[in-house]
Amino acid sequence: MEIRNIAIIAHVDHGKTTLVDQMLRQAGAFRANQVVAERVMDSNPLERERGITILAKNTSVHWGDVKLNIVDTPGHADFGGEVERILRMVDGVLLVVDAFDGPMPQTRFVLRKALALGRTVIICINKIDRPGADPMRVHEEVLDLLIELEANEAQLDAPVVYASGRDGVSTMSMDVPPTDLKPLFDTIVQHVPPPPSDAAAPFQMLVSTIDHSNYLGRLAIGRIDRGTVKVGDTVALLPVDHAAKGALGRVTKLFGYEGLERVEVETATAGEIVALAGFEHVEIGLTLTDPEHQERLEGIAVEEPTISVDFLVNNSPFAGQDGKFVTSRQIKERLEKELERNVALRVEETDSTDTWTVSGRGELHLSILMETMRREGYEFQVSRPRVITHLGENGERLEPYEELAIDVPEEFMGTVIEKLGPRKAQMIEMKNPGQGLVRLVYKIPARGLFGYRSEFLTDTRGTGIMHHRFLEYGPWAGGLQGRLRGVLVSMELGTIIAFALGNLQERSTLFVKPGDEVYEGMIVGENSRPGDMDVNPTKEKKLTNMRSKGADDAIQLEPPRLLTLEGALEYIEDDELIEVTPSNIRLRKRMLKASDRKRINRDAKREREAS
Numbered sequence: 001m002e003i004r005n006i007a008i009i010a011h012v013d014h015g016k017t018t019l020v021d022q023m024l025r026q027a028g029a030f031r032a033n034q035v036v037a038e039r040v041m042d043s044n045p046l047e048r049e050r051g052i053t054i055l056a057k058n059t060s061v062h063w064g065d066v067k068l069n070i071v072d073t074p075g076h077a078d079f080g081g082e083v084e085r086i087l088r089m090v091d092g093v094l095l096v097v098d099a100f101d102g103p104m105p106q107t108r109f110v111l112r113k114a115l116a117l118g119r120t121v122i123i124c125i126n127k128i129d130r131p132g133a134d135p136m137r138v139h140e141e142v143l144d145l146l147i148e149l150e151a152n153e154a155q156l157d158a159p160v161v162y163a164s165g166r167d168g169v170s171t172m173s174m175d176v177p178p179t180d181l182k183p184l185f186d187t188i189v190q191h192v193p194p195p196p197s198d199a200a201a202p203f204q205m206l207v208s209t210i211d212h213s214n215y216l217g218r219l220a221i222g223r224i225d226r227g228t229v230k231v232g233d234t235v236a237l238l239p240v241d242h243a244a245k246g247a248l249g250r251v252t253k254l255f256g257y258e259g260l261e262r263v264e265v266e267t268a269t270a271g272e273i274v275a276l277a278g279f280e281h282v283e284i285g286l287t288l289t290d291p292e293h294q295e296r297l298e299g300i301a302v303e304e305p306t307i308s309v310d311f312l313v314n315n316s317p318f319a320g321q322d323g324k325f326v327t328s329r330q331i332k333e334r335l336e337k338e339l340e341r342n343v344a345l346r347v348e349e350t351d352s353t354d355t356w357t358v359s360g361r362g363e364l365h366l367s368i369l370m371e372t373m374r375r376e377g378y379e380f381q382v383s384r385p386r387v388i389t390h391l392g393e394n395g396e397r398l399e400p401y402e403e404l405a406i407d408v409p410e411e412f413m414g415t416v417i418e419k420l421g422p423r424k425a426q427m428i429e430m431k432n433p434g435q436g437l438v439r440l441v442y443k444i445p446a447r448g449l450f451g452y453r454s455e456f457l458t459d460t461r462g463t464g465i466m467h468h469r470f471l472e473y474g475p476w477a478g479g480l481q482g483r484l485r486g487v488l489v490s491m492e493l494g495t496i497i498a499f500a501l502g503n504l505q506e507r508s509t510l511f512v513k514p515g516d517e518v519y520e521g522m523i524v525g526e527n528s529r530p531g532d533m534d535v536n537p538t539k540e541k542k543l544t545n546m547r548s549k550g551a552d553d554a555i556q557l558e559p560p561r562l563l564t565l566e567g568a569l570e571y572i573e574d575d576e577l578i579e580v581t582p583s584n585i586r587l588r589k590r591m592l593k594a595s596d597r598k599r600i601n602r603d604a605k606r607e608r609e610a611s
Contacts, residue, residue: 094188
């Protein structure tokens with residue numbers, strides 16, 4: 001049977017997971033009476049809630065006599081580590097681009113990786129049914145991008161398919177009305193080369209991803225580069241140290257992929273994507289080989305993290321009330337377990353036994369880890385994100401810069417440009433794609449984006465769209481403007497009273513509601529002016545024997561601002577922490593007592609005056 005291995009790559013929301021849905025349906029992966037959820041490949045609960053792909057997942061369909069192994073990859077730059085691994089398993093990529101938006105920052109990022117590895121490219125201009133779609137303009141923009149990324153002649157000659165993933169139709173020309181996805185399938189079979197199929201050579205496979213089974217332990221997943229493997233074969237796992245000999249193990253189970261199912265097989269040959277069981281210490285990037293021919297494949301190079309946060313054991317007055325896993329040992333073990341499959345993550349110990357520095361690709365990358373741990377029952381605290389700086393050739397300080405792409409209605413363009421100025425953003429490009437929108441492309445320090453998303457959504461009344469990706473390391477941009485408003489900090493431990501909030505809401509935005517528990521040092525709202533303010537949200541109304549007609553009117557409270565993990569990470573300052581528990585996200589000061597905070601501020605002021 002012939003095989004084609006292809007990865008689907010695209011920017012966020014350009015419709016690749018919906019397109020995979022229709023490919024599975026039209027290739028007969030589901031029974032006629034089978035009930036199938038939308039975006040069936042987004043199986044993780046977080047993926048369904050947020051409408052984004054976080055983990056790369058593979059499936060397979062049969063088109064005629066050809067088996068197509070399809071890998072759906074994340075569309076957000078923070079999960080680029082997933083894309084970099086997956087591109088090593090495939091021979092071609094299907095680049096999905098929105099027929100209105102055109103190429104976006106993540107399109108550039110994943111396409112550069114695919115071209116560097118010499119992968120065959122098929123361009124799919126999706127959402128041709130979208131209002132305002134201009135497939136011809138987008139086709140030109142994609143070709144310009146290929147030229148800019150120095151694609152070779154074969155890659156520049158990439159076939160173009162026009163499609164609507166939602167309707168499940170495709171065509172090779174806009175003059176021909178689309179009816180189904182047959183043109184897309186035929187293009188994949190015709191243009192993606194079959195994988196190397198040297199079945200007689202000694203077995204060799206690069207581990208591209210890891211899975212875990214409660215019954216079998218760790219599963220090594222990858223594409224067989226050469227040779228054949230059978231259940232019961234003795235295989236060598238080559239360690240990172242080139243001088244060390246490979247550890248021998250036996251293949252206890254072997255799995256292939258059929259549709260969305262992982263099916264047990266007895267044997268597999270070169271070119272197939274398989275999962276092997278029997279190697280407890282297998283890691284991503286290692287090579288499995290024939291014991292007699294221990295030759296390594298080149299490991300997986302993943303770009304370095306750019307942002308770090310501190311994970312701390314929860315030491316607030318409410319510690320241990322919510323979570324099942326609260327000790328330093330449990331948190332450390334969970335972070336180490338995450339390193340097994342999250343190749344773009346780094347975890348380092350600090351001088352303190354209850355604090356770890358966790359580094360990743362961006363705020364979303366780190367907040368997804370926090371949200372996953374929280375749902376598993378972990379309780380911990382997190383510091384404000386910091387950028388990871390490097391030293392240049394001449395000893396100068398370098399920091400990460402991001403490419404920021406913003407689509408915004410023309411009426412809000414002035415506000416956006418004005419707000420990005422103090423954040424040291426440099427405009428690279430401005431263009432008008434139509435429908436009253438303006439696209440602005442900036443180069444901005446990663447620090448400059450902290451706290452900007454919520455401000456941006458407020459400024460554009462929720463109509464603006466922003467995306468960013470890591471661009472390069474550049475010169476330190478100097479000091480940036482921090483949060484302009486102070487916070488309301490609780491002075492008391494107790495239950496929040498509506499009467500107290502009624503007095504506070506006139507000069508603040510509240511994060512809490514009546515009935516919530518609060519402790520000294522917890523942040524309960526945002527002040528309307530600079531500077532922090534200590535308040536008592538547990539204050540009750542004093543009873544008197546005097547009554548007036550309007551004295552006991554019901555207190556009208558505005559709904560509190562609900563903080564998400566990403567919103568909290570963007571909001572807090574260096575002297576604050578986020579308390580993350582399965583049921584709550586709370587903000588707090590590092591120093592809970594007001595007297596301690598005043599002393600530290602006084603000492604800092606003296607130091608500034610002395611210098």
